Amino acid sequence: MQDRTTQYALDVLAGKLAAGKLVKLACQRHVDDMERAKAAPYRYYFNVEVAERIIDFAEMLTIAEGEEQKNVEAYPFQCFILGSLNGWRTKDGNHRRFRTSYVQLGRQNGKSFLNGILATYYSNFDGYNYGQIYCTATKKEQAQITFNEICKFINSDSDLLECFKIHEHNSTIDCKLTHSKIKALSGDTKRVDGFRPYLGIVDEYHAHQNEQMYKLLEGGIKKMKSALISVITTAGFDLKAPCYALYEYCVKVLEGIASNDSQFIYIAQMDKDDDMWLPENWIKANPILEYDADAVQNMIPIADTAREMGGETLRDFIVKQLNMWLEWSNDVYIENMEPWNASVVKKTLADFRKQKCYAGLDLSSGGDLTSLALVFPYMMNGEKHYFVYAHSFIPKNRVQEHINTDHVPYDLWIREGLVEVTETMGGIKTDYKYILAHLKKLIKEYELDVQWLCYDPHNASAFLADLEALGIDSVAVQQSARSLNDATVDFRLEIKAGHVHHDGNGMLKWSLANAKTVSNSFGEIKIDKEYKIDRIDVVDAIIDAWTEAMKGEVKPNANELLQLWLQQNEKYTKRAGRR
Helix, strand or coil: CCCHHHHHHHHHHCCCCCCCHHHHHHHHHHHHHHHHCCCCCCCEEECHHHHHHHHHHHCCCEECCCCCCEECCCCHHHHHHHHHHHHEEECCCCCECCCEEEEECCCCCCHHHHHHHHHHHHHHCCCCCCCEEEEECCCHHHHHHHHHHHHHHHHCCHHHHHHEEEEHHHCEEEECCCCEEEEEECCCHHHCCCCCEEEEEEECHHHCCCCHHHHHHHHCCCCCCCCEEEEEECCCCCCCCHHHHHHHHHHHHHHCCCCCCCEEEEECCCCCCCCCCCHHHHHHHCHHHHHCHHHHHHHHHHHHHHHHHCHHHHHHHHHHHCCCCCCCCCCECCCCCHHHHCCECCCCHHHHCCCEEEEEEECCCCCCCEEEEEEEEEEECCEEEEEEEEEEEEEHHHHHHHHHHHCCCHHHHHHCCCEEEECCHHHCCCCHHHHHHHHHHHHHHHCCEEEEEEECCCCCCCCHHHHHHHCCCEEECCCCHHHHHHHHHHHHHHHHCCCEEECCCHHHHHHHHHEEEEECCCCCEEEEECCCCCCCHHHHHHHHHHHHHCCCCCCCCHHHHHHHHHHHHHHHHHHHHHC
16 A cells, blocks of 8 residues: 655665755654654554545545546645644544644645645544634635635545535534534634634634634633644744744744644745755755646746845745744844744753843833843853843733733743732832842842843832832943944844853743834934833843843953863873873
């Protein structure tokens, strides 16, 4: 029996098919797991017959769109996706292994087509009765795309017409063999709360502003032994979107940094150092181009136009055609988050006991966030490095309000200790005395040598007397581009150089992703935010501290100097012994 799923993986790994690093890792994962399946402890095995069954089903479907009807021809990469999702099974019970799927492809690579195949098959031909299949998206028109693909399959095949009944008025399809239902749903998430999807399709996840729809679908499959949440999307422009977070997580799974045997992943994108203007590289992000020379030729003038026009046209080409995540705005503060992500260290304040540091304080108005930052300069390998610590505060009675408006998990950040809830001032207004007391506690506990406390003078009048009592030299940092330019530029450069280290604070990363730059008539910059809900308080506090931290001299670490001397002395002694 042929095994088109494994054959694709082997062809990719042998270099017979063009593929990027992440597709190669997905293929290697499949091959490795097939080897692992031979051992008893491994929970899963690959059922070739079942994998081929859904591929055969796909190729029995009819494509009605165009000048004439024709049967579906499943391309090898589509066989890999369909075969993997259906063929990998649990050894105990023969249930499907993959419960969530993330597929990222460039534009016009059959994303909705693939989801249409999954929905048609799992709704009526997988042996599951009374199943619920949902085609979801942010807007009804988008949810209808996959739904319409299913309808086209049904309407173009007389046998399928006997098995399904389409209700266009309410975007519902009855499945006569299994009594299941297929339904298109938009962002009205209340309508799916409590449902149990056998298949939940999340179309163009990059456009979702929050993960509510995904989580509601995912939550409904907890007690189901075989169920699937299928995300098939292109890359997007918003690095704060839940899709980008899922993308980052899936990359970690492929790279072996994270482990999740129930998550299927196929990410087609170019590699970091690929020349984006070479047509042969486009196949990595658009695997369908491997089999369509005309489509490659059609893409060349699109690329030429993007290169010549630049701006939004270029960004659209990079994101949608080349399937690369890219922040939309020209004024994004951190264009590439990779250096930041790579700078996580397992350090806490305890590692900087008795060390010099610089404090920054961004004061909120009313009941918004207030953030405190500590910046520790230190020497490593003869270069100046920095460790940043951040802690935020929010009034108790404003937490839920901010969860609803900002669409971020303040409740989880509170649980993780990144945000502290204040109950004084009626739990409505920010209590600056509470925040200064927290700083005082940190200073005492870790014997910190705070050189300067740098604060935003806006809203500061209420705490100046308390600040003076703290006994720390303080400086008001005017929030103008002229005053903040040097620190804003230097902080970004040090991040890029890999000199800024942190503990992986999720709220800090979110704040950093929100930051845009604005400039004055002299070209000097400071950070700002695009929308009110895009909080940048944490980064503001760091940059305030940075105004002084970047100037501070740092003496070389005595232990580091000693180790260096010992190493040199050892080399000298060995040379002398040879003589």
